[in-house]
Amino acid sequence: MTERRLRLLKWLSLLGTLATLGVILIGAWTRLVDAGLGCPDWPGCYGRLVVPDGATAAAHTPEAPLEAFKAWVEMVHRYVASALGLLVLTLVGLGWRWRRRADYPWRLSLALLGLILVQGSFGAFTVTLKLWPQVVTLHLLGGIGVLLLFLWLHLRLRELAAASRPPSRRRLSPLWGLAAALLVGQLALGGWVSSNYAGIACQGFPTCNGQWWPATDWSEGFHLTQTVGPNYLHGQLHADARTAIHFGHRLGALALGLGLLLLTWREWRRPGLRPYLVGLLGAYAGQFVLGVANVLWWLPLGLALAHTAGALALVLTLALGAWRASRVGISRQASHEEVAHA
Template sequence: MQDISTRGHQGSSRLGLLLSLSLVGVFFTSAVILVGVWTRLVDAGLGCPDWPGCYGRLVVPDAERAMAHSPDAPLEVFKAWVEMIHRYVASALGLLVIALLVAGAGLRKRQGYPWGVSVALLVVILLQGAFGAFTVTLKLWPQVVTMHLLGGLAVLLLFLWLHLRLRRYAAGDTGERPRRRLTPLWGLALLLLLLQLALGGWVSSNYAGIACQGFPTCNGQWWPEMDWSEGFHLTQTVGPNYLHGQLHADARVAIHQGHRIGALLLGLVLLALAVRYWHESRLRPWLGGVVGIYVLQLGLGIANVLLWLPLWLALLHTAGAVALVLCLALAVWHWREAVEDETTIRKDKEWAHV
């Protein structure tokens, strides 16, 4: 009896540790994403010309050693340290993922334990490391930079999902109860959010944030000259490197305008989602949060254009994107966890005929 009690206490302690680590992972990943964007905004993505070290060292070397290692890439101390800080915190995040996997290994065969999410988290964090290396070796190629951002958000969502699944497991729910499936409106909202995040990364990686001056018009026109084919040409060459971009003005305007159009479509669908499910008290706080964060994001985006993309405001815009992703993910979670009542079923049928 004592052995059983001891094992139960150890299992409870381990579960508490896993819950804490997964929650820390959510906040830490958010911080790592912001550090990555800061690195991007201060043009420090190539602060170290090699990977994983910096001029062959694990810390930023002096100018003489840097010159001996890479004579064609002069050392800029500030940018090199910014890049290395990004690598240090990203490596720490990888260690956190490994710690979660090790701590949960003993529970992996128990029904309801989210072992698959833990393994997926490890796979994605390894892919993120590869994209981090490609960001340097492919000299800030926009495709890689954008995928690196989306990968960071994927890590964030997996940490959140793991934490929520662990909370469900700790409450004694083995996951046998069927969950509600996502409706087409939920799917459309998620698809448009993913598209808008990718467009945001594409704007940043192609240095198109201020390609349009003024709002709501762009460079004094409602529909300015744009080169869509070049702006969204996914196989363009890198050249010596992609620092400050290589696209001409009309291509960058097309990218910027694409992001604005995406924001409008996303806003309309998020508003429709909130109106559609506002009657569900369990969802109301999260849907209200989604709409509120979207409005804040819209304001930050406009301010970034009007104020010529100041660093602090660009970082706030990224933080808003992270908050929007988290809030919509929590709305999805609560939608799936809720038990359908007669009112919900009736309203679903009514909307199906609209």
């Protein structure tokens, strides 16, 4: 394996990680400005690869009048996502010759390619199924999955470039799995809140609509087989169903916070992990404050976008902490410290 090509792959994977962050945030902005259906077709916009003029759009889809700003927002999102797909293809192509090497993360590269193709399909379904909440939520989770695979690929390539043989690894505590499961659940709840437009269904904090346990319709709020066909822009659910979704997201945030505190308490004895644990709690605290601010100030665009960015920071911090915790050096360091204090 040539050092030059390996270095290129390492930097391309880092670029992919940063670009995926941008794609997710642009996607969130697209949704927040109601531009998800700015182009009623896919992959083009009113049959064109660039946003057409009003007359062309009217001739193509007369029932969906052109709103140029929203159409351009949607198309910029598609352009950037397409560029990300090309970057993944480049990584796979450059790594092809080392696909049989045991120390090269070839399967990880293929997983990334597979997921980016699935994401492209979800992008199409988001438009053709008119913002069906199930697809929108899965599209968000898929984007976060792409981010994590890019990050993991970069870490593996950086490790490969720095050592002649892969370092030994240690089994993670089950608490890392619990924290990851709680975070995935909370991200799914956040996506469900967003896709059903339930962000301000609970007014006020810490109470919801003036009550500690508000009127809710859980069965309708979490009815995962909503009808395909209606336009889900601005949502279709009634107030109590949206309240259930929002309130569920608050309960999920509480569970996640407890899980992260438990993880921090259990792993604090490992000095090499402490910066990651502090960062994890800091990211959670920031998300908590942003969530409360969004409720109290009725979901302003900047704060809503910052809340998405905060969720990504939480994901990255947990992933980096888990990566660091899996390295044997931490375990040895902790063992020596425990012997010294004995």
